[in-house]
Every structure is written in structure tokens, then in C-alpha cells.
Amino acid sequence: MSAVSKDNTIVNEKIVENATCTFCGCCCDDITLTVDMDKKVVTKAKDACVLGKSWFLNHVIEDKPIARIAGKEVPLDDAIDEAAKILIEAKFPILYGMSDTICEAQRQCAPIMDDCLGTIDTTTSVCHGPSGMAFQGVGEPSMTLGEVKNRADFVMYWGGNPAEAHPRHFARYAVTPEGMFTPNGKDDRTVVICDVRHTKTAGVADIFLQVKPGKDFELLWMLRAACKGVEIPDNCKEICGIDKETVTDLFEKMKNCTYGVIFFGMGLTMSRGRHFNSGALMALATDLNEFTHFVAKPARGHGNVTGADNVVAWQTGYPFGVNFSRGHPRFNPGEFTTVDTLTRGEADAALIIASDPVANFPKPAIDHITSEKCKLISIDTKNTPTSEAAHVSIQTSTYGINTGGTVYRMDDVPISLRPAFDSPFPSDLEVLTKLRKKVNKLAKKLNRPYATKKYI
Amino acid sequence: MKGQLILIPGRSAKQGVGLNKGKLKDEYQKVTTTLEVSFEDAARMGLETGDHVKISNNIGETNVTVKALREGKIPEGYAFIPYGPPSSCLFDGETCGTGMPASKGMTIDVEFIKKGEKKKTKLPPRTAAG
Amino acid sequence: MSNEIRIINGIVFDPTNDIEGKVAEICIRDGKIVSEVSKSAKVINAKGMAIMPGGVDIHCHITGPKVNLARKLMPEDHRLDPHFKTPNTQSGSGGIVPSTFATGYRYATLGYTTAMEAAVPPLTARHALEEMYDTPIIDNGFYVLLGNNLFLQSLIAEGRYEEFKEAVAWWLNATKAYTVKLVNPGGDEPWKGHKNLNVKDIDEDSKATDIAPRKVIDAFIDALHELGTPHPPHIHCNNLGHSGNFDTTLETMKTAGDRRLHIAHIQFNSYGGELGKSPKSASKEITDYVNDHENITCDVGQVMFGKAMFMTADAPLTYLLRGYKPQKWVNADTECESGCGILPFDYQGMIYTHAIQWAIGLEIFLLSKDPWRIVLSTDHPNGGSFMNYPMVIKLLMDYEFRKEAMKHLNQKAMNSTILGELKREYTLNEICIITRAGPAKCLGLKNKGHLGVGADADITIYDMLEDKEEMFNAPRYVIKAGMLLIENHEFVSDYTDKKVLRVAPEFDKDIEKVIKPFFDDFYSVSFRNYPIQDDYLHGHGVVIDSVKKNSIHEN
Structure with missing residues (x-):
């Protein structure tokens, strides 16, 4: 045209x-x-x-080398060979990231670590990882976002700031859209925001609850108790910063709605209590089903972090923090999650895909990953502190703009991408498929004895 | 001009936009080095918007710029900073068996370094488009 | 390497071609069974072994969004049952909901080479296809959930049957499904929109669309009959799991008239007794009807003691069961289309209800007269893992074993069942029918479930052992699409070239104009982004042709 x-x-x-x-x-x-x-x-x-x-x-095709080893430009295949060699020779290789790429590429990752007897982890572990753990403990009543649009007459955001992190969440899915049984949009809904800060999100609220920082669990547990007929305590304000009448009124609203939903953010998962907080919220949503239809959903962040969870879960049985060193997947957050493997100085090779731990991780972890003790391999679309610090650095094309594939929306709905234009850079899928083949070949050559005994 | 606050790092739209433009670019750097505090705390510590301070804890330290917010936006005693390399400097690697470092709610020391440049109050000339 | 194999000296079971335990040669070339191969063909000496077509599972839950939620829910279960890496295969996790790799390999180690995923919401069908591609060895297809689709219900309510049929055809094409699955039709709306209620009667109008489940069932049976899909609607009846539900099941089957219908996990729908009280067996009433009506096919959904996982689009049922055992529980509503409930469970022999469920399943197997129309299943993982199949086979083939098992179960339940009087023992040929030849026929898969020339070379070779559980637990050889995968019980190769089976009935393109406005108003994805592209089949899609018939025995 x-x-x-x-x-x-x-x-x-x-x-x-x-x-x-x-x-x-x-x-x-x-x-x-x-x-x-x-x-x-x-x-x-x-x-x-x-x-x-x-x-x-802002997406431009930058003029930069596709592959570099120690800062020098090399052919892509050389970089892949070098990466495969590092991973297979390492004693404790880790793979981390995966949230900003397509599922087809993510599917290559666990098999790579399976062959290297390594550890695979996604950005979930520093995002809604605790919610994933809480899910394993208590389950979760949930829904696709269209249900919220069509039915929800009670919408709550807890410990999240969608106005800034998910700007169209209100208009497209949860607050203003006119749905099947909510023909008047926002007028048919009660919108409640619970946060420690009066954020931009608070602006749309019918009710804003400023909870004391670190006291989310207490408030959640009071509401759970209320489900079982326990009165909200008189010293409620002292405990969580919100007075008794407001909490009682909130509970009545929750109980009497037709379709209630709570979206929750990292205000719960990153604060003290972590998975106890998200677990309490999921359990509250479950409890409320005694009175009405009630659901909850973590408001997930990056484009395809939900896909990463799903892919790793269907391939290994666990959503993140999975180790293959005994010849089968083992899950243990706190042991096999990346912040820990780096902070403890265990990892001696790290393959980082589409994420940037060097910018975002705690300082002790950054100190290790950038040190001599850990060989760093980066596959990313942009220059980041991680790609700049990497020994092997491969630049790839951007998903959703240059390449197609599948991503999972925060509600686990898979969506196919429609790329806009080609890129001279290879796709993540191409690079990872090659790397998987190469690693598999080296692993076969090594002919390691595989474990056949259970250690439980 | 010293004080203690509890830091709550988080996402912001500006940080997200900056991220798209490139993490190595100025905009991202600027966004992620802005510390939002309540007006009351700023007054108590004698700080104004634009002042440069050093924030630190037992893990590390970093220099940031202060932005004082009007009443009620952020509770007294707390400070907000968008995620980025400066906030990472203060995170502990301890995850209490979850994989998730305690990235919200760490106690930090705030120490004044130097006054910020006075903002020009003059408005730019109106363009034809208004 | 030669792609030819000659299997000699084996005892062949091929009921489709009327071969029952006869020594014969099987020749394979290019993934198909042929009449002769060259001298250079690899020879497998199967002396004293039983040769059967690869198993076909007509009803299981192994891929897709709800399966993955259940997988994520059970780390404690995976931990107890690791699936080890071998030089030729990937590692994984086992348990009641195994990881995809483990699922494929474990099916193969039972001699199964085809398994159909029984319930996938259209909106998340991409997910199911993606997982299938990561499930090695077995060919898959899936049934798409349309029974609670609000748009389709509105077409039925308005009597727009022609458009309804076109829309069903459109949906089958758009999702790359194998057939339509109806789960508790009409039950989602009371659940999602009316504070967790359920529909109780097949003729009751569900509140939201003013349409009774029977009308929905009838419309789908009719549409699929007209479209001539190789497999009719696959139905999970209303009132599943409730005492006294056999009436609903009979009414559902009667709705079909003489048109084809498949009743899924019929055991769960064969309960007598009063609603809200302990169930009694109604296996006789149900099997009588099935025996007399050639248009009906079913799978049993045998309950086996031990771990299970409720995983169903029947969300109200799962919530109800949670009332008995407050466990971690997952609910997943899919906009305009479906509900879903997940609940870990275990069946215990000492509990009356569980023991009677076990007995009812076996009664149904033993009372049914036409093995071609009754398929072995455990509704994996709802009635127990598919890994229980060898044990089910032993229960069917060994009266004494059955009697012994009954001694260890709830005696009140055992006294109320006629199971002890049923002395029938399945023959190997009958087992071959209910696990392979029959399901292939029920599905309309002409190239599977038999060993005639032209069939897919999916073949299992078992050692002929006295203990039938042992025998079916570990085939000596498994051949998939002409490739030898298991040799002397060990994987010698991986196989990822598996197929996705689907149907593609023709439809009038104009139906999209009728569907699109509904999408624009009520879905959260764009209409254009909803149909699944061919890419998701990875070049492995196989379209099964339409044929219009009233019974699987018609030619």
C-alpha cells in the first residue's frame, strides 16, 4: 500500500x-x-x-552486531557453539528470564536445561512467584477477563497500580466496558482499591482503602473470618489502618454482589508475608463462593510471563524454579530460584533470555552474575545492562513487532501475534532451537549416566 | 538533614515508557532515580523537590533526586521509587525460601547531598497549535 | 536404515478384520501396514507374544488449560513420582497429572498410541494444541466445549437451526477440534450468573437463556448428524455424580432417538437412589438401554482406588464435591463459553460411595453385550490415572481376582451390588476391542485400531503372560507410525512427529457475519484473532472425513 x-x-x-x-x-x-x-x-x-x-x-532496527563474544562481533553460529559449550561444561548452569518472548521459544528452554542438568527459572520468581506458590497451596477461583467485562458488579484491585502498570485494564476489561450483564459499564460496578499509596489507580475507586504497609494479611484474614461469621474487631483501624465500619461495609458488598472479582498485584507478593498474602487473598475469594460467585486473579506484568509459567509447568510439572541435576525436574523456590542461586554464588554459567537481572536483581546477585565466577550468556532484543555485561551476547528480533508466535494474556488466554515488519536479527525461536540442538548433540556425546533412583 | 524512611519500590508508567526507549538512555535513568516522599517527611528533613540525596541501607547505597508529594498521596514515613538499577542496589538477596527478595518495605537512611537546581518557572512560549 | 519391519511368529489380535489370536506376519513400510516387505526389512520375532493395534483412548484429560492448572496445583504429587530422563527421552514429572513429556511416554509404555483430550474451551484451544505438540508419541485430537456457549444457545432458543448448524461447523473449523463436547449443558449460566446454582433437570429452563438442556442436546445431535462428523456429540450428562441420575441419562439417550450419541464416563451417570443420599447401582437400567440401541456408544469412566483429580467443565459439581472434602480448589470461568472446576481427590475402598462407584463401572462392563460400543476409560484423571488401565483389564479378565478385590472393600457396598454374581470374563479379543478396535470405530478412525493393509503402523506387542495386569503394563515392543520406539521394554527412540486429528466440516462463510457482532460486544479478544491458524498443527494435522451414519456398525 x-x-x-x-x-x-x-x-x-x-x-x-x-x-x-x-x-x-x-x-x-x-x-x-x-x-x-x-x-x-x-x-x-x-x-x-x-x-x-x-x-x-520506539522500536527501531538498531545497527548493532547480532552476536558478540567478549564484546567482539562473531558469526551467530559461533556464539551459539560457545554458549552450548559453556552450558554443557558448567557445573551449575542456570537459565533465567523468558517472560518477553513467545511460547514457541520458551518451549525450547526446559529441554536445554534437561540436557545440561541445569536449573530453569522465569521472571515469575521475582514477580508473582509467591502467588504461584500460594496457588499450589490453596487453589484459586478465577476467570478470563471477558467474564469480568460481562458479569462483574464488584471489582477490586489489591496492592496493584493498573493505572500505571496496565493502563487499559480499566477500559478494556474491568471497570468501564459495557458487558452482557453489565450494560451500564461503570455504573453497574462497585470499584474498590486497596493500596498503601494513593496511586493514580485510586482515582477511579468508589471506595479507596489505604491499608497500613505490611498489614494486608491482617485485613484479608479479618475478611476470611467474617465469612465464617466472626465480627470485624473494634481495633481494626489500629491493626490495618482502616476503620471497622468501612471493613464491615466492604464485606457486605463482597457478599452481596452477583459476580465479584479481586485483581491483586505485587504489593502483596513482594511485601513481608509474600505467598501468605496471595494465599490469604485466594482463600478469601474461595470462601466468598459460599455466598456468591467470586473470583480472583493476579494482575501479571510482562507480556508473556504467563506463557512462561504455563510452558515450564506443562513441560516439568512446576511453574518456575526447576532443577534437573538429578535427571528429573525438582521444584524448590528459595533453592532453585535465580536470586538464590546467584546470591549464594552457586551458578557458574547463566543463560539469560529476554530479561535483565543485572538491572533488577538484588545487589549480591548482581555482584555474582557479573563476576568472573559466572559465565554470562544473554539473548535479548535490546541492549541492557545484562547484555552489555555478558560474555556471549546475542541480539534477537522483537516478538509482536518482528516475529509472530503465541503469548498468554494474564488470564491464561493464548493469543497469536501479528508481526509488523521483518528484522535483520534472528528470532528467539531460531536461536534457541539451534542452541537446543547443539546442546543435545553435546550431551549425547558426553553420554552421562542418568539417574534412575528416587531420592525422596 | 538526615532521616529514616521505609522504601516501597514499584512500577510506574513513566518507568515503563523509559524502558521501551532503552534502559541505557537518559529518560530511564532519570525516572528510576526519582524518590517520592511525603510532603511532611520532606519538610521534616528539610528537603525540597529536586534535592539530591543519598539513600542507603546495609546492602548498598545510591544517589537519587527527591520529589515531595502532596498530602495523602503517600503515607508519612514511606518513600516510593520506580524499579531500576538504583532500587536494586538496596535489595537483599535473602528470599526467605521463596525466590522473591523482599523488594518492598526496606528501611533506608536518607542523607542530603546537595540542593537541586532551581526549576525555571517561566513557561515556554505558546506555539501556534496551542 | 530401512524403514521396513517384518513381525513374525506373533499371535495376532485384529478384531476389526476378524482375526482372533492367529499366528500371522505383519509387514510395515513408510509408517503403514503393507502386505509384503523386502528381504532387508528389520525382523522382529514375536514368538509367543500377542500383537495388537496401538491402544486408542477415547476420553482422557491430558492437554489444555485446565490440565495445566491441575498440574501446577500438585507439586507434592509430582515430587513422589519423578519421570527420569533417558538418553532417548526427556525427563518429566508423573503423578495423577503428569507433565506433557511424561504423559506421552507413559501412554506408550502401556501400548497406547492415540489419546483424545475430552474437553477444551474454544477460547483456549491454542493452548491445548501447543501442549499436544509437546506430548510425544501419541496422536491426539480434542473435543471442543460448545454446550454452554451462550451465542449458540441463543440461536437454538430463537429456533435458528440452519444458522446454528453452520455456526457449529464454523467453531469446529476455527478451533481444529475433533467433535463437540457437551458438559452439563445449561449449567454454566446458573453457576456463573446466579450465585453458584446448577441446573437440575434436563427439561428445566436455565435462567439466562430460557432454554432447557434437552433442547441444547437435541440441537447438537442434529447438527453433528447433519454435518456427518465421524464422532457424534460427546456428552457429559446433566446431574453427573448425583444419586438417582440414571433417569437423566436415559432421557439424554432417548433425546438422541436413532441418531448417534456418545455418553462419556457413563459410570458417573448410572446411579440410582435418592438425590442427596448414598447412590445405588443403576447399571442394569443403563446397560439395557445401551444394549438395545446401536446408535449409542459410551466409555465407562471406571473409578480406581487411589489418587484422582476432578478436572471438569462441570464447575458446580466440583464445588459440590469440595463440600465433602474441603481441599484446594480451582475454578476457571471462560467468557461466553465454559466453566471449569478442579479438585484433588482420592477414592478409598472403605468408603461406601467410592466402592459402589467402582462396582457400578465393572457391572457396566460386564453387563454390556456389544464390546464395540463400550470403551475402557477411567476418565483420566477423574476416576483415576490412565496408568490403572492394566489393572482394569485384569479385573475384567479374571473373576477370581475380582472376588478377591471385593473382600477388601466396603461390604455394605459390595452387598448391594450384583458384581459378585457376574461371572463373565473378558477374552483377550474383547479387551482388544474395548481398548483399540472399538474406540477407533467409535471415533470413525479408519486407519487406527486394526492391522489390515493400509492401516497406520501403530502396533503393540505384549508378552503373553498369565497375569494380565503385568502383561498390559509393559509391552515388549511398541511401534508408532512404523518406527520402533520401545524394544525390550526400553525406549530406543523418541517420536515427535505425532499427528493432530481433527474434522473440517464445510460451512457457509456468511455465518461469520452473524457471529462477529456477538464477539465484538462480549468477547475480550478480537474476532479475527480467535480462529486458530494452521501453524498450530505444525504440519501434522489430519482431517478425518465426514460420513453420515446411525451406528458404528453401518458400513
């Missing part, structure tokens, strides 16, 4: 309809992209939010 640009030169323009933005876990699939095919840039991203616009519009 051709069009005339402002300065009267013909530009080669392409429209991509129903493209999916993979920046956050909302994975909005209704974006219309206008692409300048000559310059290889997205010029418009209709219907995208501020984060989505910056995701699409």
Missing part, C-alpha cells in the same frame, strides 16, 4: 489490524499499527495506551 507523506515523498505504508501489544500482561489484541516499511518503523499505534505506544513507536 502506498501513501503520500507530509513532504510529498511516497512512503511504503502497511496497516496491521488486530495487532497485539505485548508490553504488559493485558496483551490488548485490538491495536491497529501503521508501519513505514521503508524506514522500518511503526508510525502509529491506534488504540494503544501510553505504554503500548512507547512499545511500538
Whole structure:
């Protein structure tokens, strides 16, 4: 398709309809992209939010080498060979990241670690990992986002700030949309926000609850007790910062709605109590089913972190923090999760895919991963502190803009991507498939004796 | 001009936008070095928006710029900072068996370093587009 | 390497081609069974062994969103049952809901080479296909949940049957499914929209759409009959698990008239007694009807003692069961389409209800007269793991073993069952029918479940052992699509070239114009992004042709 640009030169323009933005876990699939095919840039991203616009519009094909070893440009295959050699020779190789890539690429990862007898972990472990653990303990009543749009008359956000982290969550799924049984949109809903800060999200609330920092669990447990007929205590305000009347009223609203939902964020999972907090919330949602239909859902962050959880779970049985050193998957958060393997200085090789621990991890972990003791391999679409610190660094094309594939929305709904334009960089899938083959070949050559005995 | 606060790092839209532009670019660096505190705490410690401070705990230290928020936005005694390398400097690697470092609610010391440059109050000239 | 295999001296069981325990040669070339191969073919000497087609599981829950939720839910169970890596296969986790790799390998180690996933919501069908591609060895297909689809229900309610049929065909194509699954039709709306209620009667109007389950069932039977799908609607009846539900089951079967219908895990729907009280056996009433009606096929859903996992689109049922045993519980509502409930469970021989369920399943097996229309299943993992199949086979083939087992179970239950009087013992040929030849026929899979020339070379070779559980637990050889995968009980190769079986009935493109407005209003994904692209079949999709018939015995 051709069009005339402002300065009267013909530009080669392409429209991509129903493209999916993979920046956050909302994975909005209704974006219309206008692409300048000559310059290889997205010029418009209709219907995208501020984060989505910056995701699409800032994407440029940078002029940089595809593969580097120790800072020097090398052919891709050399980098893959080097990476495979490092991983297979390492005593304690770890693989981490995976949240910002497609499921097809993620599916290559566990088999790589299976062959290296290594450890695989995703960004879930520093995001909603505690919610994953809580899920294992108490289960969770949940739903797809369309159910919220169609039915929910009670919507609550707890310890999350979707106005800034998931900007279209309100308009597309949970607060304003007019659904089947909520024809008047926001007027049909009670919106409650519970947070320690008066964030932008608090602005849309019918009821805002400013809970004392670190006291979410106490409030949740009071509500659980209320489900069993226990009165909210008189010193409620002292305990959690919210007075008794407000909490009692909140409980009545929860009980009497037709379809209630709580979305929760990292305000719960990252604070003291971690999985106890998310577990208490899931258990509360379960308890409320005695009175009405009630569901809960973690508001997941990065584009496809939910996909990473799903892929690792179906391949190994566990969602993150999985170790293969005994010839079968073992799960132990705190032992096989990346912050721990790095902080304790155990990992001697690290394959980091589409994430940036060097920028985001605790300092002791960063100190180890950037040290001589740990060989760092990075596969990423952008230059990050991690890719810059890596011994082997491979640049790949960006999912959802340059390559297709599958991502899972925060509610586990799989969505296919519609790429806008090609990239000279290889896809994550291509690089990881090659690496998997190479590692498998080396592993076969090593002919390690595999364990056949259970250690339980 | 010293004080203790409890730090709650988190996501913000600006941080997300900065991330897309590139983590090695100025915008991201600027966003992730802005410490939001309550107006009351700022006043108590004699700080103003734009001041440079050092925040530290037993893990590490980093220099950030203060932004004082009006009443009620953030509870007294607490401070907010978008995720990024500066906040990481203060995280402990201890995960209490969960894999998740305690990334919210750590106690930090705040120490004044230098005054920020005075913001120009003059508005830019109006453009034709308004 | 030659791609030819000649199996000599084995005792062949091929009921489809009327071969029962006869020594014969089987020749394989390019993944198919052929009449002759060259001299250079690899020779397998199966002297004294039984040769059967690879097993076909008509009803199990092994891939897709609800399976993965259940998998994530059970770390404590995986931990007890690791699946080790071998030089030729990947590692995984076992337990009641194994990881995908372990699922594929474990099916193969029982001699099964095809397994159909029985319930996938259309919105998340991509997930099921992705998991299938990570489930090695076994060919898969899945049944798509349409029984509680609000749009389709509205078409039925308005009497727009022509458009309904087109829309069903569109949905089958859009999701790459094998047939339609109906689960507790009409039950989702009271559950999701009316504070966790359920529909109680097949003729009761569900509140949201003013449409009785019977109307929904009838419309789907009719649509699939007209479309001529190789397998009819696969139904999980209303009132499943409730005492006295056999009436509902009979009414459901009567709704079909003389058109085909498959009743899933019929054991769970064969209970007498009063609602809310302990169940009694109604196996006789149910099998009488099934025996007399060639249009009905069913799988049993045998309950086996030990660990199980309720994993069903029948969300209200799961919640009800949670009332008996407050356990960790998962509910998963899918917009406009489906519900889902997950609950870990264990069946215990000393509990009356569990023991009677076990007995009812066996009664149904033993009372049914046509083995071609009754399929072995445990509704994995709802009635127990598929790993129990060899034990079920032993129970069916060995009267004394059955009697012995009954001694250790709840005696009140045992006294109320006629199981002890049923002396029938299944023959090897009958076992071959209910595990392979029969399900293949019920599914309309012409190339599976038999060993005639042209069939897929999916073959299992068992040592002929006295203990039938032992025999079916460990085939000596397993051949998949002409490739030798298990040799002397060990994996000698992996196989990832597996197929996805599906149907593709024709439909009028204009139906999209009728469906789209509903999507735009009530779904959270774009209409264009909903149908699944061919990429998800990875080039392994196999379309099974439509044939219109009223019984599996019609030619």
C-alpha cells in the first residue's frame, strides 16, 4: 500500500489490524499499527495506551552486531557453539528470564536445561512467584477477563497500580466496558482499591482503602473470618489502618454482589508475608463462593510471563524454579530460584533470555552474575545492562513487532501475534532451537549416566 | 538533614515508557532515580523537590533526586521509587525460601547531598497549535 | 536404515478384520501396514507374544488449560513420582497429572498410541494444541466445549437451526477440534450468573437463556448428524455424580432417538437412589438401554482406588464435591463459553460411595453385550490415572481376582451390588476391542485400531503372560507410525512427529457475519484473532472425513 507523506515523498505504508501489544500482561489484541516499511518503523499505534505506544513507536532496527563474544562481533553460529559449550561444561548452569518472548521459544528452554542438568527459572520468581506458590497451596477461583467485562458488579484491585502498570485494564476489561450483564459499564460496578499509596489507580475507586504497609494479611484474614461469621474487631483501624465500619461495609458488598472479582498485584507478593498474602487473598475469594460467585486473579506484568509459567509447568510439572541435576525436574523456590542461586554464588554459567537481572536483581546477585565466577550468556532484543555485561551476547528480533508466535494474556488466554515488519536479527525461536540442538548433540556425546533412583 | 524512611519500590508508567526507549538512555535513568516522599517527611528533613540525596541501607547505597508529594498521596514515613538499577542496589538477596527478595518495605537512611537546581518557572512560549 | 519391519511368529489380535489370536506376519513400510516387505526389512520375532493395534483412548484429560492448572496445583504429587530422563527421552514429572513429556511416554509404555483430550474451551484451544505438540508419541485430537456457549444457545432458543448448524461447523473449523463436547449443558449460566446454582433437570429452563438442556442436546445431535462428523456429540450428562441420575441419562439417550450419541464416563451417570443420599447401582437400567440401541456408544469412566483429580467443565459439581472434602480448589470461568472446576481427590475402598462407584463401572462392563460400543476409560484423571488401565483389564479378565478385590472393600457396598454374581470374563479379543478396535470405530478412525493393509503402523506387542495386569503394563515392543520406539521394554527412540486429528466440516462463510457482532460486544479478544491458524498443527494435522451414519456398525 502506498501513501503520500507530509513532504510529498511516497512512503511504503502497511496497516496491521488486530495487532497485539505485548508490553504488559493485558496483551490488548485490538491495536491497529501503521508501519513505514521503508524506514522500518511503526508510525502509529491506534488504540494503544501510553505504554503500548512507547512499545511500538520506539522500536527501531538498531545497527548493532547480532552476536558478540567478549564484546567482539562473531558469526551467530559461533556464539551459539560457545554458549552450548559453556552450558554443557558448567557445573551449575542456570537459565533465567523468558517472560518477553513467545511460547514457541520458551518451549525450547526446559529441554536445554534437561540436557545440561541445569536449573530453569522465569521472571515469575521475582514477580508473582509467591502467588504461584500460594496457588499450589490453596487453589484459586478465577476467570478470563471477558467474564469480568460481562458479569462483574464488584471489582477490586489489591496492592496493584493498573493505572500505571496496565493502563487499559480499566477500559478494556474491568471497570468501564459495557458487558452482557453489565450494560451500564461503570455504573453497574462497585470499584474498590486497596493500596498503601494513593496511586493514580485510586482515582477511579468508589471506595479507596489505604491499608497500613505490611498489614494486608491482617485485613484479608479479618475478611476470611467474617465469612465464617466472626465480627470485624473494634481495633481494626489500629491493626490495618482502616476503620471497622468501612471493613464491615466492604464485606457486605463482597457478599452481596452477583459476580465479584479481586485483581491483586505485587504489593502483596513482594511485601513481608509474600505467598501468605496471595494465599490469604485466594482463600478469601474461595470462601466468598459460599455466598456468591467470586473470583480472583493476579494482575501479571510482562507480556508473556504467563506463557512462561504455563510452558515450564506443562513441560516439568512446576511453574518456575526447576532443577534437573538429578535427571528429573525438582521444584524448590528459595533453592532453585535465580536470586538464590546467584546470591549464594552457586551458578557458574547463566543463560539469560529476554530479561535483565543485572538491572533488577538484588545487589549480591548482581555482584555474582557479573563476576568472573559466572559465565554470562544473554539473548535479548535490546541492549541492557545484562547484555552489555555478558560474555556471549546475542541480539534477537522483537516478538509482536518482528516475529509472530503465541503469548498468554494474564488470564491464561493464548493469543497469536501479528508481526509488523521483518528484522535483520534472528528470532528467539531460531536461536534457541539451534542452541537446543547443539546442546543435545553435546550431551549425547558426553553420554552421562542418568539417574534412575528416587531420592525422596 | 538526615532521616529514616521505609522504601516501597514499584512500577510506574513513566518507568515503563523509559524502558521501551532503552534502559541505557537518559529518560530511564532519570525516572528510576526519582524518590517520592511525603510532603511532611520532606519538610521534616528539610528537603525540597529536586534535592539530591543519598539513600542507603546495609546492602548498598545510591544517589537519587527527591520529589515531595502532596498530602495523602503517600503515607508519612514511606518513600516510593520506580524499579531500576538504583532500587536494586538496596535489595537483599535473602528470599526467605521463596525466590522473591523482599523488594518492598526496606528501611533506608536518607542523607542530603546537595540542593537541586532551581526549576525555571517561566513557561515556554505558546506555539501556534496551542 | 530401512524403514521396513517384518513381525513374525506373533499371535495376532485384529478384531476389526476378524482375526482372533492367529499366528500371522505383519509387514510395515513408510509408517503403514503393507502386505509384503523386502528381504532387508528389520525382523522382529514375536514368538509367543500377542500383537495388537496401538491402544486408542477415547476420553482422557491430558492437554489444555485446565490440565495445566491441575498440574501446577500438585507439586507434592509430582515430587513422589519423578519421570527420569533417558538418553532417548526427556525427563518429566508423573503423578495423577503428569507433565506433557511424561504423559506421552507413559501412554506408550502401556501400548497406547492415540489419546483424545475430552474437553477444551474454544477460547483456549491454542493452548491445548501447543501442549499436544509437546506430548510425544501419541496422536491426539480434542473435543471442543460448545454446550454452554451462550451465542449458540441463543440461536437454538430463537429456533435458528440452519444458522446454528453452520455456526457449529464454523467453531469446529476455527478451533481444529475433533467433535463437540457437551458438559452439563445449561449449567454454566446458573453457576456463573446466579450465585453458584446448577441446573437440575434436563427439561428445566436455565435462567439466562430460557432454554432447557434437552433442547441444547437435541440441537447438537442434529447438527453433528447433519454435518456427518465421524464422532457424534460427546456428552457429559446433566446431574453427573448425583444419586438417582440414571433417569437423566436415559432421557439424554432417548433425546438422541436413532441418531448417534456418545455418553462419556457413563459410570458417573448410572446411579440410582435418592438425590442427596448414598447412590445405588443403576447399571442394569443403563446397560439395557445401551444394549438395545446401536446408535449409542459410551466409555465407562471406571473409578480406581487411589489418587484422582476432578478436572471438569462441570464447575458446580466440583464445588459440590469440595463440600465433602474441603481441599484446594480451582475454578476457571471462560467468557461466553465454559466453566471449569478442579479438585484433588482420592477414592478409598472403605468408603461406601467410592466402592459402589467402582462396582457400578465393572457391572457396566460386564453387563454390556456389544464390546464395540463400550470403551475402557477411567476418565483420566477423574476416576483415576490412565496408568490403572492394566489393572482394569485384569479385573475384567479374571473373576477370581475380582472376588478377591471385593473382600477388601466396603461390604455394605459390595452387598448391594450384583458384581459378585457376574461371572463373565473378558477374552483377550474383547479387551482388544474395548481398548483399540472399538474406540477407533467409535471415533470413525479408519486407519487406527486394526492391522489390515493400509492401516497406520501403530502396533503393540505384549508378552503373553498369565497375569494380565503385568502383561498390559509393559509391552515388549511398541511401534508408532512404523518406527520402533520401545524394544525390550526400553525406549530406543523418541517420536515427535505425532499427528493432530481433527474434522473440517464445510460451512457457509456468511455465518461469520452473524457471529462477529456477538464477539465484538462480549468477547475480550478480537474476532479475527480467535480462529486458530494452521501453524498450530505444525504440519501434522489430519482431517478425518465426514460420513453420515446411525451406528458404528453401518458400513
